[in-house]
Amino acid sequence: MVMQTYFRQQAIGAQKRVRTRCALIDSAIDVFSEKGFEEASISEIALLAGLANGTFYNHFRDKEELVAASAQAIALEIAKQLDARIADLDSGLSRIIVATYAFLRFALRHKSWGAVLVEQFQRLPASGAGVMEYLRGDIQRAVAQRRLEVVVDDFLLEQLAALMIASLRRQLADGFQQPQLLRTCEYVLRVLGLTPKQARRELAGVAAHPLLVEDVVAV
């Protein structure tokens, strides 16, 4: 696989410091997702980024800081893309479903991104739950719309994140399988307090959304 250069390209025109940082992140995403965190060596990452070993330490204290920065960059990017695409949805419940589905779908299409998210979640679940911060707003919206009755706290978000990350990890290993992705969406809704029937109905209700239709969703 050829090196990804997504963040590099985003940074064209920016300060040198930012550009180099992005080069390291691009390189790290590649090496982490290919070898895993522990096997990835700093010198290899620097080399692949076209930089000398010492340069790494101008930007990050250690590997942990780099994987955290990579995961955050990825999460921000995904969130940005999702936000725009579900702006048309008013129902909190629908937003939860579509965002959850699309988030996982996206991370499965861009496997190296997904791998880094999984890596960082395992390392620091609290920060990982932050990756799903967008869910908080949509859940609260659904509560305000009287479609859910639930207290939104960090523990709840962590439990939901655990479901999603476990699903992601499994499918990164086995390949995308829509039924599993839909099951995870259902489980999320059930944990949020919907009955299985309601969850199924809500899911069917958004099956026609463009972000789901790409896959020809069969609920």
Next chain:
Amino acid sequence: MVMQTYFRQQAIGAQKRVRTRCALIDSAIDVFSEKGFEEASISEIALLAGLANGTFYNHFRDKEELVAASAQAIALEIAKQLDARIADLDSGLSRIIVATYAFLRFALRHKSWGAVLVEQFQRLPASGAGVMEYLRGDIQRAVAQRRLEVVVDDFLLEQLAALMIASLRRQLADGFQQPQLLRTCEYVLRVLGLTPKQARRELAGVAAHPLLVEDVVAV
């Protein structure tokens, strides 16, 4: 904290090979739970076990193999203890609840054990889900008793394991909090297809079980 010697003591009288192996596992549980997997060094583990560095390699190929063996030893031990104590319960649903609660409660009382389970689950979720293999039987029992309608597959068990491990991890960090533990039990039941009301009712139904009463359960 003084070193735990649980498995060592189990192995008194056994072959030398087994005794040394258990000494390494005891030591590993201590070091892993105190420093985490990455910071733990093989030489430190060997030293704490009263062994020379090289001895480690007579028993395990690397740290991964050791943490896997430790987690398995722990899981077997917990399963053994739980099995005996829920033998009186006939209802599959009740067994699911009590076992889930007691499993987490146990891992929270013996923090170093809990930490190793979390570590291994993060490393290899599939094997981690094996830790919860006991759940499979109880779920199938509940299905046979017509209290659940669900297909039991590996994916389902992994999703449930993810909920439990996330809860465990959070409480290892923050300390035992019964409300969170009970919430995780409820979420497990909901994922299994119970409505929130049913889940709540089932939970109340077993609140009097000895394994839960230790904590004076307030549902």
Next chain:
DNA sequence: ATCATATTTGTATTTACTCTCATTTTTTGA
């Protein structure tokens, strides 16, 4: 275009660990 500043380079050094293996010690069972 210039130059003060910021960044990168790459080597050298320290530190810490993993893993190997020839040798020594301990165990086991007859």
Next chain:
DNA sequence: TCAAAAAATGAGAGTAAATACAAATATGAT
């Protein structure tokens, strides 16, 4: 008790992280 087998030892080779730093280079504001 004894000898063969099993296990333990610990020094050493090899690897990589982390840090330092003086010299070289690139940058961007003016």
